[in-house]
Amino acid sequence: MTLVKFTGLTLAALVATLSVGCKHGPKNITQIPGGNSNVTGNGGLLDTTPGGRVGGGGDVVTVDGDGNIGLAGLDEFENMLMDREAFAAETVYFGFDRSEIHPDDDSKVGAVASALAQSPQNKVLIEGHCDERGTEEYNRALGERRALSVRDRLVELGVGADRIRTMSLGEDRPADPGFSEDAYQANRRGEFVLLKPKS
Amino acid sequence: MRKSIRLSLAVMAAVLGLGQALGQAQNVIDVDIFNTGEVKAIPVHIEGFTGDVLSLLKFDLFVQGFEFVERSKAQFTIKGSNTGGSVSGAVYDQLKRGFILNKRYQGGNLRLQGHTFANNVVEAVTGSPGIGLTKIAFRQFHGRNTEIHVADFDGFNAQRLTSDNSISAGPDWAPNGDTLFYYSYLKHNPDIYSHNIRTGQRRTVARFSGSNISPAVSPDGKRVAMVLSKAGSPDIWVASVNGTGFRRLTTTKAAESSPCWSPDGRFICFVSRAGGRSALYKIPANGGAMSRISTIHVSNATEPDWSPDGKAIAFTTQRGGRFDICIVPSSGGSAQVVATGEDPSWALNSRTLIFTNRSRGKRILSVLDVPTKRVKTLPRSFPGNCSQAAWSN
Numbered sequence: 001m002t003l004v005k006f007t008g009l010t011l012a013a014l015v016a017t018l019s020v021g022c023k024h025g026p027k028n029i030t031q032i033p034g035g036n037s038n039v040t041g042n043g044g045l046l047d048t049t050p051g052g053r054v055g056g057g058g059d060v061v062t063v064d065g066d067g068n069i070g071l072a073g074l075d076e077f078e079n080m081l082m083d084r085e086a087f088a089a090e091t092v093y094f095g096f097d098r099s100e101i102h103p104d105d106d107s108k109v110g111a112v113a114s115a116l117a118q119s120p121q122n123k124v125l126i127e128g129h130c131d132e133r134g135t136e137e138y139n140r141a142l143g144e145r146r147a148l149s150v151r152d153r154l155v156e157l158g159v160g161a162d163r164i165r166t167m168s169l170g171e172d173r174p175a176d177p178g179f180s181e182d183a184y185q186a187n188r189r190g191e192f193v194l195l196k197p198k199s
Numbered sequence: 200m201r202k203s204i205r206l207s208l209a210v211m212a213a214v215l216g217l218g219q220a221l222g223q224a225q226n227v228i229d230v231d232i233f234n235t236g237e238v239k240a241i242p243v244h245i246e247g248f249t250g251d252v253l254s255l256l257k258f259d260l261f262v263q264g265f266e267f268v269e270r271s272k273a274q275f276t277i278k279g280s281n282t283g284g285s286v287s288g289a290v291y292d293q294l295k296r297g298f299i300l301n302k303r304y305q306g307g308n309l310r311l312q313g314h315t316f317a318n319n320v321v322e323a324v325t326g327s328p329g330i331g332l333t334k335i336a337f338r339q340f341h342g343r344n345t346e347i348h349v350a351d352f353d354g355f356n357a358q359r360l361t362s363d364n365s366i367s368a369g370p371d372w373a374p375n376g377d378t379l380f381y382y383s384y385l386k387h388n389p390d391i392y393s394h395n396i397r398t399g400q401r402r403t404v405a406r407f408s409g410s411n412i413s414p415a416v417s418p419d420g421k422r423v424a425m426v427l428s429k430a431g432s433p434d435i436w437v438a439s440v441n442g443t444g445f446r447r448l449t450t451t452k453a454a455e456s457s458p459c460w461s462p463d464g465r466f467i468c469f470v471s472r473a474g475g476r477s478a479l480y481k482i483p484a485n486g487g488a489m490s491r492i493s494t495i496h497v498s499n500a501t502e503p504d505w506s507p508d509g510k511a512i513a514f515t516t517q518r519g520g521r522f523d524i525c526i527v528p529s530s531g532g533s534a535q536v537v538a539t540g541e542d543p544s545w546a547l548n549s550r551t552l553i554f555t556n557r558s559r560g561k562r563i564l565s566v567l568d569v570p571t572k573r574v575k576t577l578p579r580s581f582p583g584n585c586s587q588a589a590w591s592n
Contacts, residue, residue, distance in 0.1 A: 032307030032315060066452050068431030071408035074388060097477075099454070132560075135515050135522065135541050136338075136587060137369060137413050138470065138477065138501040140389070141426055141433040141456035144410040145472075148432060166409050166428065167388060172345070172366055179559065 069155060072162035077123060080195040087112055087124070087192035092150060094188040097134070099145040101153055109150060112192050113157035123163040125193040126150045130171045131184035143168030150190045165195070227326030230264070230570045232511055232526065232550055235535055238570035240266035241324060244273035248288070252281035252313040258353055258578050259317035259331045262551050262566045275299075275324060279316070286312035290320055299323045310355060330546045334591040335553060336360075336370035336379050337564065340584040347381050349396060352546070352553070352590065354564070354579030360396060372591045373416045373440070380404065380414035380423060380440075391425055393440060404442040415458045415467075416440065417484070424448075424458035424467050424484070435469050437484060448482050449489060457502050460484070461529070462509045468492060468529075470501050477501055479514060479527075493531035502542045505529060506549040513543040513552055513569075524554050526569060538567045538574055544590045555586040562586045 063069050090112050092105040101109065116122060128147030130139040147166035155161050176183035230238055243265050248256055256277075257267060270276060279288025287303035300323040304312035311332070318329030333352045338345050339359075347367045350357035360379065361367050367383040373393075382391045391411045394401035405411035409428035416423050420440065427436045430447060433454040438445045449455050453472035460467055466481045471489065473480075479492040479500045492512065494500050503514040511526045516534075522541035527534040540554040552567045556576070562584035565576045 030302050030304045030312075030315065032304055032311045064430060064450060066432075066450050068450070068452060070431050071429045074406065074408045076408075133520065134517065135501045137426075137457045137542075140368070140410065140412050141454040144428045144433050145454040148409075148428065152431075168410055168412075169366075173343075177560075 069152065069161050071166065072164075074165075076162055077125070077165050077195060079198050080123060081198055082125070083194040083196060084191075086194035087115070090192050092190045093185060094146055094190070096131070096184070096188065097142070099142065099149045101149055106153075109153045110157060113154050113159050115194075116154070116159050116163065121197055123165065123195040124154070124159075125165045125167060125195055126154075127173075127191045127193060128166065128168045129173060129175070129187055129189050129191070131187040132171045132174070132179075133184065134171065136170060140168055140170040143170050146188075146190050150192075228324075230550060232506075232569045233528065233535070234570065237572050238264070240264050240568075240571045240573070241275070242266055242268040242273050243275045243277055244268060244270045245277045246270075247278050247280045249281060252286060252309055254578060255310060255313045255353065256317050256320075258575065259314060259329070260320065261573065261575060262568050263321050263330065263548065264325075264550065264568050264571050266571075277320060281309060281313065284309065286316050288316050288320075290323055310351070314351075327548055330548050330551060333546060334372075334376065335544075335564075335588045336372060336381075336591070337585050337588040338368050338370065339581055340562070340586075347379065347394075348581070348585075349379070350579075352566075354577035354581065357579070357581060360394065368587060369413050370587060370589045371414050371416055372589055374418060374420045374592055376591045378440075380416055382412045382414065391423075393423075393442075402442070404440070405438065405445075413457055415460060417460050418462050418464045422464075422484070424460065424469075426456055426458065435467060435482065437467070446486065448484075448486060459503050459505050459512075461505050462507050468503050468505055468512060470503065479503055479512065491531070492527070492529070494525065494527045494534035495532060497525050497527075497534040497536070500525070500534075504544050506545045507547050508549040510549065513537075513545060515541040515543065517541075522557065524552065524567065537569055537572065538565075540565060540567075542587055543567075544588055546590050547592050553588045553590055555588065557586070560584075564588050 090108040092108055126147040128143035130143050151164045151166055174187040176186040274293055276291040285305055289298055290300040292299050300319055314331030317331040321329035335352050336349050339348045344364055345366050347360040347370050348357055349360055363383055363385040365384040367381055370379050370381040377397055379394045382389045389410050389412050390406040391404040391414045392401045393404050407427055407429040411427055413426045414423050422437055423440050424437050426433050432452050435448045435455050435458050436445055451473040456470045458467045458469040467484050468481045470477055471480050477499050480489045481492055482489040497516045499516050500514045503512050505512050512529050513526050516523050516525050523536045524538040524540050524543045525534045525536050540556045543552040543554040550569050556563050556565050563576055564585050565574055567574045
């Protein structure tokens with residue numbers, strides 16, 4: 001298949017053309033290569049290089065100079081079942097454009113920490129969400145910042161950092177698709193998903 | 200074989216003649232995109248073209264700073280035809296009283312010929328390269344999921360790149376136009392992939408715990424900046440495009456987002472909440488201290504994109520319930536609003552922007568010529584909401 005090279009095309013077009021005012025037929029023609037440059041689909045994965053992992057297993061989870069606690073690798077959370085109901089009542093909510101945990105939600109985070117303390121084989125996924133009043137990439141990062149705030153609080157309450165996974169959904173999974181203040185508030189949230197080992 | 204040698208000789212002889220004629224007309228028109236008034240559009244009169252080719256020509260020229268007037272008011276007359284399945288056209292300079300372009304096109308298809316002619320018109324009149332043959336990659340909504348699509352910059356010939364039935368977002372082009380970087384939740388986590396659009400194959404670039412999002416390929420095509428949260432906070436990281444040599448650049452406890460490169464590859468501009476409100480910063484791509492890029496008159500900056508000529512950074516500000524596109528000198532300074540919308544991406548000409556217009560959940564792509572301040576939605580619409588357009592070279 002002939003490839004269409006974008007910058008090369010204009011040069012080729014210029015080069016193949018005669019000067020001004022010339023009315024001779026065939027020599028005055030600019031040749032355009034190719035037709036549609038087809039995009040072949042479906043994206044077969046060539047490899048599944050997982051990237052590295054920080055901490056996890058028996059390793060110490062690194063904490064940097066600013067107090068950021070490194071995340072355990074994704075392979076720590078493979079082969080686990082997701083239970084969205086177990087902690088459904090403990091969803092925490094955030095102020096507009098904020099990621100701090102509201103004091104009213106402290107008891108909820110505490111309840112999750114207690115439950116995890118009693119079931120050392122379980123882990124937890126925290127999903128961070130935003131309302132739609134922010135740009136898309138900004139909201140993706142804000143959702144993660146929210147999930148990490150919750151994670152940091154769980155760690156303060158004694159849950160091992162290697163038992164907590166975070167995932168931002170940005171503004172893509174609203175709890176309420178409406179455009180009212182109530183809908184927006186319902187969407188600015190952190191949800192806990194219990195992870196139980198497959199047995 | 201012999202025929203093509205003859206053609207090459209004829210072509211070489213022609214280039215000499217062509218060079219002289221174009222030299223006169225092709226003074227590069229230097230447009231100040233920071234002019235807060237409206238730079239006057241170049242008035243042209245078009246005749247002889249019909250149907251799709253006429254529409255194509257008008258859109259291409261409109262978004263590159265031309266306007267269409269009657270013959271008596273035109274600075275240039277663009278006359279040609281597209282009958283018989285082939286485009287031919289000439290441009291006559293009314294002031295200098297001479298032709299500055301006269302060509303016929305063959306091969307490819309009518310749209311390619313039309314776009315090439317539009318490019319030749321822009322180059323002949325302004326001295327700057329045309330954008331007619333560029334592509335966009337964007338995110339299209341399919342119900343609750345989103346996939347990556349590619350199209351001609353005017354929305355025609357759209358093709359779907361991913362069918363992962365999950366959320367894919369944040370597309371960015373490698374400079375050679377063959378590979379797209381984006382992130383996808385196909386493995387139940389936002390991970391960054393590089394996707395060769397010719398072969399259809401893709402590689403995982405970053406799949407760490409937490410977020411792997413917002414890939415931005417360096418101008419030399421060798422490195423990719425991204426936002427990773429694996430160190431405990433969303434930070435700017437850089438790696439080689441094959442996903443090795445990861446290096447963390449920012450270390451704040453606040454969230455960073457939306458990296459983009461300076462055209463010389465020395466700096467990465469990004470958004471950080473480190474100062475409280477969301478603001479633009481830059482950091483040396485090889486590591487160092489982050490410094491603020493001031494946006495006077497405009498607070499709350501997100502989604503920056505650095506112009507290919509290095510002069511300006513386009514970004515989004517959010518005030519009240521609305522989003523606005525702004526530009527600021529890349530060294531910082533006075534920022535000005537240039538359109539209503541979000542998430543701008545520069546064309547290679549450093550004057551045309553593509554961006555998203557959002558209202559009550561509906562999202563469409565629009566194009567803005569910054570100097571003339573004129574906006575047009577894409578002539579070819581898509582069967583679903585679209586956002587996050589990235590413009591190829």
